[in-house]
Amino acid sequence: MDKSKRKAIIAGNWKMNKTPKEAKELLNAITPLVKDAGCEVIACVPYVDLATALEATEGTNVKIGAENCHWAESGAFTGEISTGMLKEMGVEYVVLGHSERRQYFGETDETVNKRTKAALAAGLKPIVCVGELLWERECDITEEVIARQIKLDLFNVTEEELKNVVIAYEPVWAIGTGKTATADQAEEVCSFIRATIAKLYNQAAADAVTIQYGGSMNDGNADELLSKTNVDGGLIGGASLVAEKFAAIVKAASK
Numbered sequence: 195m196d197k198s199k200r201k202a203i204i205a206g207n208w209k210m211n212k213t214p215k216e217a218k219e220l221l222n223a224i225t226p227l228v229k230d231a232g233c234e235v236i237a238c239v240p241y242v243d244l245a246t247a248l249e250a251t252e253g254t255n256v257k258i259g260a261e262n263c264h265w266a267e268s269g270a271f272t273g274e275i276s277t278g279m280l281k282e283m284g285v286e287y288v289v290l291g292h293s294e295r296r297q298y299f300g301e302t303d304e305t306v307n308k309r310t311k312a313a314l315a316a317g318l319k320p321i322v323c324v325g326e327l328l329w330e331r332e333c334d335i336t337e338e339v340i341a342r343q344i345k346l347d348l349f350n351v352t353e354e355e356l357k358n359v360v361i362a363y364e365p366v367w368a369i370g371t372g373k374t375a376t377a378d379q380a381e382e383v384c385s386f387i388r389a390t391i392a393k394l395y396n397q398a399a400a401d402a403v404t405i406q407y408g409g410s411m412n413d414g415n416a417d418e419l420l421s422k423t424n425v426d427g428g429l430i431g432g433a434s435l436v437a438e439k440f441a442a443i444v445k446a447a448s449k
């Protein structure tokens with residue numbers, strides 16, 4: 195499938211940054227810079243910033259995402275946020291299975307799968323993150339790790355539901371380290387992800403799914419990474435916190 199037929203998506207993942215006041219300032223700086231974007235633009239923000247972010251982006255082409263959600267509809271889960279709460283606010287996307295959740299908060303493929311199913315059932319679009327550790331790459335098991343994550347994270351996700359799923363390939367060793375995967379390394383794994391999805395579903399489903407790269411993507415390397423056939427966008431951490439840098443990446447994806 196021609197890459198241009200897939201939806202290119204640049205999503206900022208703000209992580210634990212920006213107070214509501216700061217979120218408003220940043221979005222007010224971003225929205226005019228990306229108003230003519232030729233790709234989808236998303237800002238995934240901390241829960242406490244969601245209301246402000248939705249208000250600041252109303253009537254613009256910037257969509258808002260959350261950084262996680264719980265799988266239960268409601269109940270005794272102190273500190274958690276349900277899909278229904280996000281949906282009612284007007285949130286469209288949700289980042290799931292980010293390596294920081296896996297590394298620091300006990301996230302497993304089983305819980306990523308539960309969250310993914312719940313998000314889809316609620317009408318949210320999950321950005322499901324996968325990626326290998328440096329140790330796993332050095333042991334030459336990157337493909338095994340990625341295939342396992344994709345299979346488990348998407349377990350029981352139907353072909354119809356898959357249309358609303360975005361996959362983000364984030365090699366853990368490249369996140370926040372300034373060490374970007376080379377464009378060829380990113381392409382190799384993104385292409386492997388597509389092949390894995392083709393095996394699990396079919397070629398048409400695999401051809402249609404948007405696969406982002408994430409890990410120190412910035413205004414200097416976005417062009418090259420995004421020029422690759424199977425890299426359809428980016429999940430941007432650090433560079434999404436600077437309006438001009440984020441806008442430059444959006445511009446690179448709009449070509």
Ligand SMILES: O=C[C@H](O)COP(=O)(O)O
Nearest residue numbers: 207369370409410431432
């Ligand atoms: O979700 C975003 C990724 O973790 C990448 O973060 P980074 O761009 O700061 O390396």
